[in-house]
Amino acid sequence: MAVMNLLQAVNETLRQEMKRDDRVVVFGEDVGYEGGVFRATADLQKEFGTDRCMDSPLAESAIVGVGIGMGINGMIPVVEMQFMGFVYPAFNQIICHVARMRNRSRGRYTVPMVIRMPYGGGIRALEHHSESTEALFAHIPGLKVVIPSTPYDAKGLLASAIRDEDPVIFMEPKRIYRAFKQEVPEEEYLIPIGKAKVVKEGQSITIISWGASMREVLKATEMAEAKGIYPEVIDLRTISPIDGETIINSVKKTGRVLIVHEAAKTNGVGAELVSIINEKAFLHLEAPPTRLTGFDTIFPLPKGEHHYIPTPERIVNKITELVNYLT
Amino acid sequence: MAVMNLLQAVNETLRQEMKRDDRVVVFGEDVGYEGGVFRATADLQKEFGTDRCMDSPLAESAIVGVGIGMGINGMIPVVEMQFMGFVYPAFNQIICHVARMRNRSRGRYTVPMVIRMPYGGGIRALEHHSESTEALFAHIPGLKVVIPSTPYDAKGLLASAIRDEDPVIFMEPKRIYRAFKQEVPEEEYLIPIGKAKVVKEGQSITIISWGASMREVLKATEMAEAKGIYPEVIDLRTISPIDGETIINSVKKTGRVLIVHEAAKTNGVGAELVSIINEKAFLHLEAPPTRLTGFDTIFPLPKGEHHYIPTPERIVNKITELVNYLT
Amino acid sequence: MLFENYNPMEKKMFQIMNQEGEIIEPDLMPNLPREVLIKMYRLMVQTRETDKKALLYQRQGRMLTYAPNIGQEAAQVGSAFVLEKKDWMVPAFRELGAWLTRGADLKKIYLYWYGNEFGSQLPEDIRILPVSIPIASHLQHAVGIAWAAKLQKKDEVVITYFGDGATSQGDFAESMNWAGVYQTPTIFFCQNNQFAISVPRASQTASETIAQKAIAFGMPGILVDGNDIFAIYVATMEAVKRGRSGEGPTLIEAYTYRIGAHTTSDDPTRYRKNEEVEEWKKKDPIDRMRKYLMREGMLTEEEDKTIALECASIAEEAFKYVEANGDIALEDIFKYQYKEMTPQLKEQMEEYQQFLKGRGEV
C-alpha cells in the first residue's frame, strides 16, 4: 500500500488506466508537457507520449467537443477543465451533446468521456477559482456526477468513471488535494458509481455531504459526539444519479437530516436531497430536513471566503438545533 | 383594452418600452429585419430603426457578451435567444459576467439586461426546441428569472424586467404564445418581480406551477373541483428569487402541496420549493410536498412528447393521491 | 496545387462547369465514367424529389418541420461522393444529398424528420453522425473523430458540413483552430447558401469570403462554385487527399443558394426578393448537370423522366413505411438515456406506466 494524497491518487489512477487500456487519452490546458497546473497529470506525457497525453489550445468548448468526437471514434478521453469556474464555455457541448448523444442516436453513438475538474473554495484564490456548481450538472439527464472526498475514494471512483460507458463529470475537491494522505492500495479497485457511503453510523441525525466538506462534517461530528449526539454520516460520492436507498434507510432510522454543501443554497443539490427524503420518508421525519450551505452569492474573494464555507462550528450548531427540534 | 395573445403582448411591451426609454435596444438572431422567428419583435426595426432593433451574427455568447458591454455603456439591451435550447453557448457570459458584474465591482458596473427566450415543449418541434431549464438559472446568484403564464402577466412582467436594474432571464412559454387571447390594458403597468400570484383560492391543497403548465394545472383544478376538491393555485411568476411568503401562507392553510413543472425532475425548481416549504412550514404538512414534472430524460422528439409534459389527468391523479394521503 | 491556384486572398471562385453545363476548365475535369456520372445525377435528383415529397407531406400535415435542400444538391452530393466507406461524415441538418450519397436509408432520414429518435440510429457501417442542430457545435466532433483516427493511425478522413451562419459561432473558430494545431484530417465544408434564416451573408461577417477565414487557422481555404458538382468533387477530392496524406485540414466554401425556405416554418418572402431567387434558379445545379449529360449524349429526355419518377416513388415508399412504423414505445424514452436506467428513471417510468394502466391506456 502506498500512502498518498488525493492529487497523487488521481495522478496514479490516470496512469493505471492509461496502462490498462490504450484507448484512454488525457488532454486539456497545460495537461501535457507541464503536467497540469495542479500536477494531476504530472509525468503522464513523459510516460505515454504526446499521442496519449496532450496539451490543448485554450478552449474549453473544444476540449469537450473534440473529446466527444474521440469517444465516438474509439477512444476514452479523460479531459481536464483547469478549474470548475472555466467549464461554462463547454456547457453547450456538455448539455447538447455529451449528455444526449446516446439517447439521440438510440445507442448508436456514445460518449464514454470523463470530464475532470478541480472545484470548490478555501484556497484563497482569484475569482472563478472557487466554484461548486455540481447542481447544474445534476439537473442534466444523461450525465453522471461523481465527487470523491478521500484519496482512496478518488482512485476507486475515477477508475470507475473512466470505465463507465456513460459520460462522467468528475469533480475533485481541490481544497483537500494535498490536505491529508491515506493508504491507497496499489492494485486496481473500483468503487461503484451511484452508491453513497455511510462513513459513520449513528442514530441522532443523518448528515449528508460530499467532497471537501466531508472534513468539516467529520470534525463537527466529533464535536457533536462530545456532546452526546451521534450523527450518522453519509458521503454522497455520486451526485447524479443519487443513491436514494442509502439515504432513506438512514433517515428512517434517525428521523432528522442535515445536508451540508459548499455550493449556493438555492436550487443546490441539497434541495433535491430534501425532496427525495420528503417523498420517501415523510412519515419518519421528526424535524425538517435542513440545508447548511454556501450563501446565494458569488464566492467571495479571499478576504471574505472564510464566511462562505460552512465551518464545523456552524455544522454543530445546526446539528444541535435539529436534534433539539420539538423535543 | 386590446385583446391579444402572449406573443402580441411581448411585442407590444417591447414597443412601449422602446418608446418610453430610448436606451432600450433589442437584438438577436433574426430579430431585426424579419422580426423574429416567432415574430415577437415584428415591426420594431421598421418603427425604431436599425439603431434600436438589430440582427445579430449567429453567436449566442456574443449576443449576451455584447449586451453586457452595451449595458455598461448606458443602454438597456433586451436580447433574444432564438430558443432556450440555444442559450448554452452564452452560459459563460451569463454565469461569469451577467450575474457577477455588480457584485464583482461592488456596484460600479451593472448589467441592466433582459435575456428573452421562448421555452418549453409541446409544439412538436425538432430537438433542442422544447427545453425548460429554468433551474440552471435559478441556481446562479445575481440573476432574476421570470416566467409569465398569460398575456396580461407577460406585459406587466416584461416591463418590470426591462426597468429592473438587475439582469433578468425572461422565459416565454411558447406553447401558449398563441394559445389564447386576453384583455390587456393599453397603458403601462408593472407586475412586481419576486411576487407569486394566488390565481385561485382553495383549501384542499396548494398547487404551485408556472408558465405553460399553468393551463394544465387550471384544467386539472376544474376537474378536481368537480370531485369536491378545492385546490389553491399559485402561479410562481418569478422563479428567482422565489416568493417564499406567498407559498408558505398557502401551505399553512392547506397542509398539502403539489408542484407541477415541465422541466426534468431531479434538481428542478420543484426541489427548491419542496425545501423551502419544509424549512418554513414543516409542522403544517399533512402530506409530503410532491413534484409532478418532466422525466429525467431529454425532451422526446414529437412522436414521444405527449408522454413528457404533465397532463391535467396526471395532475388530478396526483391531487387526489395527496388529498387522500393518510386520511 | 489547386489550393495555391485559388489563394483565398484573391477571391477567385473555382469552377469547372458553367451555368450552361459547359466545361470551362477541361484540364481539371475529373475523368469519370458514365455510370458514375449518372449515379451522381441520380443522387441529386433523389435529393430533390425527397425534398419535394417532404414539403408536400408537410403541407398535408403528415410530416413535421422540415429543412429543404433545393439548390444545394451539387454541393452535398459532389462532396460526399468523394468519401470512402471508412470515412466519417458529421452533418448539420441540411445535407440530405450527402446522407443519400453515403448510403443512408431514406426511411431512417424520413423517420427522423417524422419525429422519432430511431431515425438517427443508422447501422454500424454507415458512418454518419446524427443531425446536429446547435449551430457549429458538431464541428468540434469532426475534429475529435479525425484526431482520434490520426492518433490511432486509422486511414480515415472526416467531412463536416455547416452553413455560412455557422461561421459566426465560437465553435467554428475553435474547431478550425484545433484542427490546424493538430493537423487533423478534417474537411470543413461550408455550404454558403447566402442566408442564416433571414440574415444575409454580408451581415454575418465582414470577411471578404468565408474561404479566407482559413488563414486565421493556418490551413488552406478555397472558394468553389457550389452549384458545379465537378468543381465541388475535385476540391473535396484534393482536401481528402491532403487529409489522407497527413497534410491536415482544409476549408471549402461552396458558394450556393438556398432556393427554398429555411424550414417549413419559415416564410422567406418576408426577407428576400423574388428576383434574387429567380436569378439563382437559373444556376440550378441539377439543370446544369442535366445539360452537361444531355450534351455529352449520356442522358436522354426519356431516361431523365424515368429517373425522376423512380426517385419520387422511392421517396413515396419510404414515407409510407415511416407513417406505418413511426410510433415509439414508451420505454424507449427512458431506455437510452444511460447505458442502464438509473433508479430514478425506472421509478419515473414505472409510476407513469402505472398511471396509464390505471386509465386502461397500456
Add this chain to the structure above:
Amino acid sequence: MLFENYNPMEKKMFQIMNQEGEIIEPDLMPNLPREVLIKMYRLMVQTRETDKKALLYQRQGRMLTYAPNIGQEAAQVGSAFVLEKKDWMVPAFRELGAWLTRGADLKKIYLYWYGNEFGSQLPEDIRILPVSIPIASHLQHAVGIAWAAKLQKKDEVVITYFGDGATSQGDFAESMNWAGVYQTPTIFFCQNNQFAISVPRASQTASETIAQKAIAFGMPGILVDGNDIFAIYVATMEAVKRGRSGEGPTLIEAYTYRIGAHTTSDDPTRYRKNEEVEEWKKKDPIDRMRKYLMREGMLTEEEDKTIALECASIAEEAFKYVEANGDIALEDIFKYQYKEMTPQLKEQMEEYQQFLKGRGEV
C-alpha cells in the same frame, strides 16, 4: 497607410526603435516632448516596481496570487497612453501598466490582488472594467461598449487587452466578427507574450501570426514589436484614429515576452529554457527606452535612480495602506449581489450574523 504597409500576410513586424534604443524609422517616430516621454518612462518603471514589490510581498505571505507584467510594460503603457479620458479599457488580468497609465489608483489595484472586491470599484471617471479572468470573455464586452458608443453617437473608443492564448477561445472570434460586422470602434490589443501558462504560441494556433487572424473578420491587423513603446504608441494611435473616424475595429499583435512566471503559483522552469528568457531580457522594453532617453540627453543616471526609488516607495505606501484597510465587512458579501437584497439573502445573512453573535464574534 500604416496598416497597408504592414499587411499581415507579409509577416513584417512594425518597429520604430531597435533593441539598442536607436530610432530606425525616424519618419514614423512620434513627435513627443520630453515631459511626455519621461511620463511614459516613469509609468513603465512604476509598473515594474509595483510588480517587484508585489512579488516580494507575495513571498512574504502578505499578498496572494499575483500575475506579473515584467517585460510587457511597453505594450501596456504605450497603448493605453493613446486613450483619452472618455475612452474605455477592457482588461484581462495582465495589464498593470495600462491601468496605471489610465490613472487607476495603485491602492485599488493592490486591494484587488489582496483579495478584496472593492479593488474593482474604481471611481466613475476612470473607465476601466474590472479584471476579467475567464479568458477572452471580456472581448465581447469591449465590442458592446464600443457599439453602444457608436449607436449613441458618443465619441469613445474601446481598447481591450488579451493574450496569445485567448485567441483560441470562441469568444475571441465571435467578438472580432461582431466588431467587423458592425464596425465598432474597438481596438483588439493582443499581448502575444509567447505563452499561455505553459503552452507556447506555436501550439496555440497554426496561424502564421496572430495579426493575420484579422483577415477572417474583415479588419486590419498589424504585427508590432511589443517591446518598442514608440511602435506600440503609433500603431495604437492609428487604430484609435480609425475607431474615432468610423472606420471600425483593428487588431494589434504586440509581440513580446512574459519574463516572469504566469502567476506566483507557476514555476516556468518546468516548461521553458532559461536561455530563451535570457535572450528576451536583452530586449527589455524599459532598458530600451532608457537607452534612448539617455542618448537623447533627456535622462541622467541620477534622475533614473530617483524615478525608480520614487516608484518603489509609491508601491510600498500603497501596499501598506491596503494591509491596514483591506478587510471586508460581512454585509458586503450580500449587499451587492442585487440592487436590493433578496429575501433569501437577507435571511441567510441574518442567520449567519445570529450565529456569529451567539459565539460573540460580532
